[in-house]
Amino acid sequence: MSLKEKGQVMDKEGVERSISRIAHEIVEKNKGTDNLVIIGIRTRGVFLAERIVKKIKQIEKTVIPIGTLDITLYRDDLSTIASQPVVHKTEISFDITDKVVVLVDDVLYTGRTIRAALDELIDFGRPKAIQLAVLVDRGHRELPIRADYAGKNVPTSQKEIVEVRLEEYDKKTEVIIIGKYAK
């Protein structure tokens, strides 16, 4: 199988505008930032969460608590994949009980990552509500899960890969589509 870059769906400015809009929508929907916490899913969800927190600080002049979730130990395919994936740290230094948690990830696809994240979060306490923010929703859900805030809906084929790149981790900010071809 070979991989070929097919094209850019969002550039740096596009990503920034989307994050800005998501930040506004979060504040609007929750009528402010009281009781709000934000948790990014490793790896790129963490950087997106940081960007959203920064944006909300500009809008509302409040800093909302931020946490990091590594869902590896909650994956539903641990017993089928070849060797154990590397486990990184989950860091939630505040109590999430009765809080509104905004979960942040880069791409929403099958919904399995979010299922794992929901299960893990609930082991930390009983939040008042959990909302989901993603930069890209590419469809093809395998579970009944949807995003409350989506940067962009990108219709894709399952033969494609959607890759979010962020300066903080990948040197460049953009969203691209990669095609998988049988050789």
Next chain:
Amino acid sequence: MKKEINIKWDRKDLLGLEDLTKEEIKLILDTAESFKEISARKIKKVPALMGKTIANLFFEPSTRTRISFELAEKRLSADVVNFSASTSSLSKGETLIDTAKNIEAMKIDCVVIRHSSSGASYMLSKKLNASVINAGDGTHEHPTQALLDMFTIRGKKGRLEGLKVAIIGDIRHSRVARSNIWGMMKMGMDVRVCGPKTLLPVDIEKMGVQVFYNIEQAVKNVDVIMALRIQKERQGQSYFPSIREYSKLYGITSERLKYAKGNVLIMHPGPMNRGVEIMPEVADGPYSVILDQVTNGLAVRMAVLYLVTGSKNEGGTSV
């Protein structure tokens, strides 16, 4: 920015640190770092090993290690069966193989074994498709203890490389010492051993350690002092005239700490003979990390269980 861990774990078993590479040891320690937080959660449990069955076979008495393994297994959601036998009713050899075959027949995924014979875990690993973790075999190795010791040192000092450690006491009978020497040498530490000549194995310096017979010289400028237990049960004959004399010459006293670095760490694998190899004021003093070792043991064992049971080596390298 990218800090990917590239190395993958593909071993069916953890039998000792002698066989591991520096990278594999580092992978276990890094993985343990991520598992530490789980024990601080409200619900101290993750579903990583859901549906796996683990048998703890303890042919030799153990409190700390057995409880630590059992807790680690339960926090990973594995099903656990415990088997402890009085050593007298079982002789090694055929009986252990029989036990192994029975385990195989019960479709167990992983076996944690503590045995008084060196090499027992190795033999079992050859006979089983299941993963085998050595929880101490005779005077050979006790890898998870050494891993948790290194994890504790790294946590307190921020690094392992270049640190000086003095291991004091009964090196001859100590599987903890052997595993630590293998592991610490690989991680670039400067290892010293010290004890009465009768308790130091012949040719120990060939492992790359420095040998001392005088404790004040041994602990001079070290970052870590590790006291070993005087193992009365492994001493058929007298290796030193009296406990009192041993204590006087090799006991860790607060007076002797002054020779070490100012922020020295005091470690002991437990169980302690207070007043023999370590004085109570040192064991409970500000430099002691003995209880940190116990806490960290849980995270390290979770990491090992996670890595070992994940390898899809059906049939593995053995059988």
